[in-house]
Amino acid sequence: MTDAQRRSFWSSGYLPLGQVAAPHQARALRREFENLTNPARPAVPEDHLMRSPDGGHIRVGLHLCHLSSLFRALAIGPVVMDMIGRLFGEEPVALTSLVFNKPPRIGEELLAHQDLAYYPYLGADDLITCWIALDDVDLANGAVQYLPGTHRTAIKHETTGRQQALAINPASIDEANAVSVPLTVGEAVAHHGLTVHRSAPNTSSRPRLGAAILYIRASTTVSAADFPYPALTREAEDRA
Numbered sequence: 001m002t003d004a005q006r007r008s009f010w011s012s013g014y015l016p017l018g019q020v021a022a023p024h025q026a027r028a029l030r031r032e033f034e035n036l037t038n039p040a041r042p043a044v045p046e047d048h049l050m051r052s053p054d055g056g057h058i059r060v061g062l063h064l065c066h067l068s069s070l071f072r073a074l075a076i077g078p079v080v081m082d083m084i085g086r087l088f089g090e091e092p093v094a095l096t097s098l099v100f101n102k103p104p105r106i107g108e109e110l111l112a113h114q115d116l117a118y119y120p121y122l123g124a125d126d127l128i129t130c131w132i133a134l135d136d137v138d139l140a141n142g143a144v145q146y147l148p149g150t151h152r153t154a155i156k157h158e159t160t161g162r163q164q165a166l167a168i169n170p171a172s173i174d175e176a177n178a179v180s181v182p183l184t185v186g187e188a189v190a191h192h193g194l195t196v197h198r199s200a201p202n203t204s205s206r207p208r209l210g211a212a213i214l215y216i217r218a219s220t221t222v223s224a225a226d227f228p229y230p231a232l233t234r235e236a237e238d239r240a
Helices: 003-011 023-036 071-075 078-088 234-239
Strands: 016-020 049-051 058-062 092-102 109-114 127-133 144-146 187-192 196-200 208-217
Touching: 003 016, 003 092, 003 187, 016 078, 016 208, 023 071, 023 208, 071 092, 071 127, 071 208, 078 127, 078 187, 078 208, 078 234
Parallel strands: none
Antiparallel strands: 016 187, 049 058, 058 092, 092 208, 109 196, 127 187, 127 208, 144 196
């Protein structure tokens, strides 16, 4: 990663990272998600899953890097960890990871929000999310859209009464300035914990699966009362 890329991240609040996983790795992660959430033999606790309103599909799988060796290897592997460490300017650790699933034509939108609103015990610059495409992603099937520069301040969130518990009132932001980030399989984009982002419904005939890994600074203290799993370090990979 160049100094110019690092400056761009801290200026705009997000940065495309290029290829971080080979296509065969992405396919293996997709199969792993399908296996973990197989209704016949689920390997993920029900409270780690967010289902669609009709129960027809899993919208979000939570904490997968703590439950799956494949997702753990992705989270603490050197390719992504080195990039995030460069952005932080210090060693990162992986707090958790999620998978976002938007099946063809029925995948729901994700309302505009800042990730840090869900982790109020973290400092303003302590969270970076790496979003990795497990399918080709474009605007039609729900690419992530960012509002550049919004990482400079926390914006009030409202409770939604929906699975996505928190969201920003559209009147508080100018979504016309949103920038869509298309990705091919295995490519990634990093965003600051305060960067406002959203994604549209999947109106295409193609699937859209993405893995999001949430990194914090290794110097950040998170208690068991704040989060149910300990953060993963590179040493965890060495011991696996």
